[in-house]
Amino acid sequence: MANTPYPQSYYAASANPVPPRPALQEEVQTDVCVIGAGYTGLSSALFLLESGFKVTVLEAAKVGFGASGRNGGQIVNSYSRDIDVIERTVGPKQAQLLGHMAFEGGRIIRERVAKYNIQCDLKDGGVFAALTPKQMGHLESQKRLWERFGHTQLELMDQKRIREVVDCDQYIGGMLDMSGGHIHPLNLALGEAAAVESLGGKIYEQSPAIRIERGANPVVHTPQGKVRAKFIIVAGNAYLGGLVPELAAKSMPCGTQVITTEPLGDELARSLLPQDYCVEDCNYLLDYYRLTGDKRLIFGGGVVYGARDPANIEAIIRPKMLKAFPQLKDVKIDYAWTGNFLLTLSRLPQVGRLGDNIYYSQGCSGHGVTYTHLAGKVLAEALRGQAERFDAFAELPHYPFPGGQLLRVPFSALGAWYYSLRDRLGF
Template sequence: MTLPPHTPSYYAASANPFPEHPPLQGEVTADVCVVGGGMTGCSAALHLAERGYKVVLIESQRIGWGASGRSGGQLIAGYATDMSNVEKHVAPEDAKTLWDMSVEAIDSVKEHVARHAIACDYRPGHIHVGVKPRHERELHDLAEEWQRYGYGGLQYLDRAAVRERVDSERYTCGLYDPAGGHIHPLNYTLGLAAAAEKAGAMLYETTPMVRWEKGDPAVVVTPQGRVTAKWVVMAGNAYLWETERKLGQTIMPVGTYILATEPLGENRAAKLIPQNEAVADILFVLNYFRRSADHRMLFGGKVSYSRIDPGNVAESMRRTMLHYFPQLSDVKVDFAWGGYVAITVNRLPDFGRLAPNVIYAQGFSGHGVGLTTLAGRLMAETVAGQAERFDLIGRLPTIPFPGGTLFRTPALVLAMAWRRLRDAL
């Protein structure tokens, strides 16, 4: 049986071999049914199977088909908003726990890569960069905030220092974090899935959830079968909300886009980012980039809040890349692709329950590589009766998007137009 391929991308073209898994047919029973085969779902399946639970994972497309197999692959500490925003909603000791969990998130990725020998081109180091004078103060503030939580190793970079790390005249400052890093996200997701299967999880691809039925046990209905399970883990993020409309109230799927240049050769690629860190600017509509293992530039950004893709993704992203790296004007673009990530209004993740035995995690807002891996661990803890950490994130406020699912897109487009204008000022 030949299943539909992943969306064409550099990641799909360089994916590790991974066996196809047929769709679910007939009725099966399990301790836990995981809905979604991205990083969140595969991490949950792995942690649950290692705890001895009988796990069935269903994926509507292919393992890693969504954002988990298309993203920038950047490992970043913290959340997609300042900790000062977190502190408004929880006690100081809980804010410290939440911060520590964000650090655990990036550490857990490294642990999985090492323990399961996942070949995903992991490289250490991350740099936030600024392009305007006001960004210098913002990066100093960010460093002070993280250091207040005991996060060490940060290094502020002035214009000269950031130029030594990133060969672009556009950047005025930077903040280097040695604990961050970057990975090949699709190969990491496939590695998690393989480890989950080895631990005993059963994986089914091209098996969307048609609906779920409340109860103890709950039932997940698919086109050709059904899963009866004591617990259901919803891990579809930007791709599940149309099936379960309650999940769509607090997240917005937004498009983001990446190009991969032709191979540059080791010397030329190394000159762009000499120490091979992942890099992201701190514009609200941010750009992010890194080197690939075969010496390409991977450059992403160009967020679409309208869910209308650029007419020519490759050319649109190439223009942005050349604004920062004009020395690549002679370089061809081999791959260009996009996909949806789920954002929340306040950029805090959205964890919760649809029923006592039906839990979900979504809305990672661009910090998904680490936080999705952590989410899977916390969901497994919850199934095992240790829900304190999952529920702590669940207590963070979830704010519905204005306008509901019908009118929120035009409202968000208008709001983002202001944000883009501010980025330009």
């Protein structure tokens, strides 16, 4: 049987040691079968186990193999489209529910880290950096919007103030969110998986779901086993493949690229980011960066529509890093990798139910670290019969890409080119 290891990355190289997990080689019975051991699946499993459900998790490769173990590691609040866009789309009542949930994911992460003693280099503080007056105006509006929904840990920064937290002369200002922050994302996933197992949950690695037998008592088939369940949660996101065709038609895997420097040493690291906050800029195709626990700089950006792996990731991302920090021109890059996230046409997550007993959440659209933890809680609530918050997400429109799968890549790339051109021209 094929054994899929972690892709080479800084996170895989610095992951906390964990015991090997077996592949499923038998038939098992459970209350809930979760497909995917990333953040959505692990969060769902934890909330369900804490509520008394029997849970089995199937992972095609290894825990956190996908976006959960390869992302930029930034705790960023809200969704890929903010609450004002949701309000215009669905009206004030539904937006009120979704708005108050927009800041819950980060709290869930911190609760999990504290409750289960997860060692993942958790740091508080995230910066949104503005390159233009228009972007600064957007941040001022965003602060008012978020405060309307009770989120008050925010500080607007002028050019002098932002230079105190990031040694980059590109920015004219920004906004600091002290409920934002950053983590070692793979170690967070591994810690959550250990928490699942501590509560009696079962996790099978190298056990891809290859077929779902739908019906009153659904069955998930793997190459060497099967899981009979009362409920199924589909949490594969960009790595789900064609397992559920109706979900694949309304989403598109996209790749983002990340590099990690050699260790910078305390003095240089502290000069770049004196308070150890993470940073993302306000461009449509944004750059994001932060320090690791061992004082490296992780820098990411760029989008490859359709999730192809670029031939030379460092050649794409290193110039972006040097534009922000020319003082790193002689610094060596130790790691470069790509990972996929799942994009929806609306840039809003897709949550729903297929039949009576198959639930799903997908399409974080690049904003998944916090949302996926919230999604797990919302899915668990729905299985317990408390569906108000689940319904608020489920009622968001799920649009298919124009032209189907054949044209979704060129259409999306054209749209991204248009918005990135606007960024460059300052519109």
